Amino acid sequence: xxxxxxxxxxxxxxxxxxxxxxxxxxxxxxxxxxxxxxxxxxxxxxxxxxxxxxxxxxxxxxxxxxxxxxxxxxxxxxxxxxxxxxxxxxxxxxxxxxxxxxxxxxxxxxxxxxxxxxxxxxxxxxxxxxxxxxx
Amino acid sequence: xxxxxxxxxxxxxxxxxxxxxxxxxxxxxxxxxxxxxxxxxxxxxxxxxxxxxxxxxxxxxxxxxxxxxxxxxxxxxxxxxxxxxxxxxxxxxxxxxxxxxxxxxxxxxxxxxxxxxxxxxxxxxxxxxxxxxxxxxxxxxxxxxxxxxxxxxxxxxxxxxxxxxxxxxxxxxxxxxxxxxxxxxxxxxxxxxxxxxxxxxxxxxxxxxxxxxxxxxxxxxxxxxxxxxxxxxxxxxxxxxxxxxxxxxxxxxxxxxxxxxxxxxxxxxxxxxxxxxxxxxxxxxxxxxxxxxxxxxxxxxxxxxxxxxxxxxxxxxxxxxxxxxxxxxxxxxxxxxxxxxxxxxxxxxxxxxxxxxxxxxxxxxxxxxxxxxxxxxxxxxxxxxxxxxxxxxxxxxxxxxxxxxxxxxxxxxxxxxxxxxxxxxxxxxxxxxxxxxxxxxxxxxxxxxxxxxxxxxxxxxxxxx
Numbered sequence: 001x002x003x004x005x006x007x008x009x010x011x012x013x014x015x016x017x018x019x020x021x022x023x024x025x026x027x028x029x030x031x032x033x034x035x036x037x038x039x040x041x042x043x044x045x046x047x048x049x050x051x052x053x054x055x056x057x058x059x060x061x062x063x064x065x066x067x068x069x070x071x072x073x074x075x076x077x078x079x080x081x082x083x084x085x086x087x088x089x090x091x092x093x094x095x096x097x098x099x100x101x102x103x104x105x106x107x108x109x110x111x112x113x114x115x116x117x118x119x120x121x122x123x124x125x126x127x128x129x130x131x132x133x134x135x
Numbered sequence: 136x137x138x139x140x141x142x143x144x145x146x147x148x149x150x151x152x153x154x155x156x157x158x159x160x161x162x163x164x165x166x167x168x169x170x171x172x173x174x175x176x177x178x179x180x181x182x183x184x185x186x187x188x189x190x191x192x193x194x195x196x197x198x199x200x201x202x203x204x205x206x207x208x209x210x211x212x213x214x215x216x217x218x219x220x221x222x223x224x225x226x227x228x229x230x231x232x233x234x235x236x237x238x239x240x241x242x243x244x245x246x247x248x249x250x251x252x253x254x255x256x257x258x259x260x261x262x263x264x265x266x267x268x269x270x271x272x273x274x275x276x277x278x279x280x281x282x283x284x285x286x287x288x289x290x291x292x293x294x295x296x297x298x299x300x301x302x303x304x305x306x307x308x309x310x311x312x313x314x315x316x317x318x319x320x321x322x323x324x325x326x327x328x329x330x331x332x333x334x335x336x337x338x339x340x341x342x343x344x345x346x347x348x349x350x351x352x353x354x355x356x357x358x359x360x361x362x363x364x365x366x367x368x369x370x371x372x373x374x375x376x377x378x379x380x381x382x383x384x385x386x387x388x389x390x391x392x393x394x395x396x397x398x399x400x401x402x403x404x405x406x407x408x409x410x411x412x413x414x415x416x417x418x419x420x421x422x423x424x425x426x427x428x429x430x431x432x433x434x435x436x437x438x439x440x441x442x443x444x445x446x447x448x449x450x451x452x453x454x455x456x457x458x459x460x461x462x463x464x465x466x467x468x469x470x471x472x473x474x475x476x477x478x479x480x481x482x483x484x485x486x487x488x489x490x491x492x493x494x495x496x497x498x499x500x501x502x503x504x505x506x507x508x509x510x511x512x513x514x515x516x517x518x519x520x521x522x523x524x525x526x527x528x529x530x531x532x533x534x535x536x537x538x539x540x541x542x543x544x545x546x547x548x549x550x551x552x553x554x555x556x557x558x559x560x561x562x563x564x565x566x567x568x569x570x571x572x573x574x575x576x577x578x579x580x581x582x583x584x585x586x587x588x589x590x591x592x593x594x595x596x597x598x599x600x
Contacts, residue, residue: 004200007191014183022176090165090501090530111531113165113538114597130167133536 044071049104054080057122067130068109074129075106084122088129090115162257164497167535169542169594177543181550181586185579188551192558193572201559202391204375204382212381224277232279232335234513239332243515249328250513253505255335260321261499264368268488271376272369274361280339281355281362284346297350306399307357311406314360315444318410322417323440363403370481371488387552390481391559398473401480402452408483408585409448411490415592417443423598454581461577466570478564479578482557486585489549493542493593497533504528542593550586554579
């Protein structure tokens with residue numbers, strides 16, 4: 001029985017060593033002008049707006065994938081050529097669009113994951129918001 | 136009587152499957168691809184732990200823990216096996232089945248507002264699979280198709296023996312075929328609440344006719360693919376019932392009691408694994424690029440779909456057989472390749488369960504929550520029976536980092552269980568310890584291969600849609 005326990009401990013040890021080896025080191029940003037200050041954590045950023053232009057239910061201008069880090073503020077500026085409903089899954093944000101009128105959607109990305117956004121009337125998926133964990 | 140059966144069968148077949156127009160498959164899981172470092176870490180662990188296990192088996196010859204059972208306190212056994220409880224559960228099962236059909240036929244056409252889509256594709260196809268993998272084959276007891284068919288046969292078709300004798304040499308092939316059709320429906324059928332109800336009704340008709348023609352035992356062994364599926368994964372369960380007593384055992388230990396004698400069942404298991412693998416693969420950029428590079432003749436509707444659905448199990452089967460051939464060549468024992476293939480077939484099941492969990496559990500968490508809303512408004516008519524119809528859904532119920540951890544550790548757990556099980560089987564079938572250990576080298580390559588593939592699939596960037 002003790003041999004089994006020994007092997008179990010070896011196994012756990014192996015997993016632990018591999019984890020420490022493969023895990024990327026956390027990045028910290030040092031404030032440049034205060035060398036004696038303690039390391040500051042990564043600041044949540046307010047990202048520049050993602051401008052989406054939609055025609056006939058398709059994305060003609062703007063990113064298909066928006067990638068941010070947890071805690072960042074995300075902004076979308078959406079214009080469609082027809083009356084539409086923009087729906088961001090997961091966050092369940094709905095923006096009613098009138099033809100030709102630009103609407104702005106801004107929120108803090110506090111849930112991590114991969115969230116598609118689509119136009120409800122056309123039934124088409126136009127892109128994806130990826131919110132990466134802070135790690 | 137046969138004529139009447141055939142006529143009604145044809146009527147059932149003539150039900151059309153309308154294709155709805157919404158763009159994406161049912162259920163969204165918000166899963167991010169596995170980061171590269173986690174993929175490498177997972178692969179590294181799989182390899183390293185496999186060697187630790189080899190070392191363990193080299194020195195340890197007694198594995199009684201794996202065959203041990205611990206009886207639950209008699210109070211639990213009495214409650215869990217109580218006939219009244221089982222009768223109630225059977226009633227609920229039939230009632231749910233009827234509800235799913237009615238809500239699809241008469242309820243809202245919006246797929247996320249109708250209870251049948253979420254209940255069938257998420258709670259049943261995903262959740263109930265995990266429930267049975269953990270606690271045992273409740274499907275064989277509660278299968279509404281079986282209960283209803285049995286009722287009809289006992290009322291109208293009572294006879295000494297069924298009219299058609301099934302040639303058992305065909306084995307599980309009917310289940311394999313029906314399962315492949317189901318996979319197509321799952322991946323490409325774009326079911327709506329309405330078409331899902333039609334599918335369920337149609338499948339019930341086939342089951343009923345099959346039970347009448349071949350008898351319940353044959354039909355639910357070789358034809359009803361959910362029964363084969365649940366039967367396979369239930370061998371992983373930690374609970375087992377013997378003579379109305381409930382026992383607790385080590386997870387996956389039940390696989391040691393599973394003796395597979397038919398190649399067709401091995402093929403069904405391979406198809407189970409291949410189905411999950413292909414579902415993951417077709418969402419990757421690699422598949423998209425592959426599709427793009429093909430000549431346009433492949434773009435005929437259905438060609439690529441069936442290429443994937445049939446090609447993946449065939450590929451996995453070939454790789455598995457190759458491993459068995461290698462094993463025979465290496466060990467030079469009296470066992471034929473077929474005998475080896477059947478003996479080691481149970482080792483596929485931990486990998487099947489692990490792959491399935493890693494790919495689908497997030498969908499269960501994200502979409503399964505909607506059940507809380509749907510019980511208040513099953514038909515999507517604006518009801519609010521339990522005041523939960525507008526309950527907020529929590530997309531962040533589990534963060535991306537936790538998802539990744541659960542994914543790699545479930546794949547690794549399946550891998551370790553499979554390697555462990557494979558060693559024990561080897562020691563059972565080979566005359567010497569040395570031969571048993573030698574036989575595990577090709578097995579190791581196969582298992583590490585499956586694990587790396589499983590992790591790779593999870594790490595791939597996804598195409599939108």
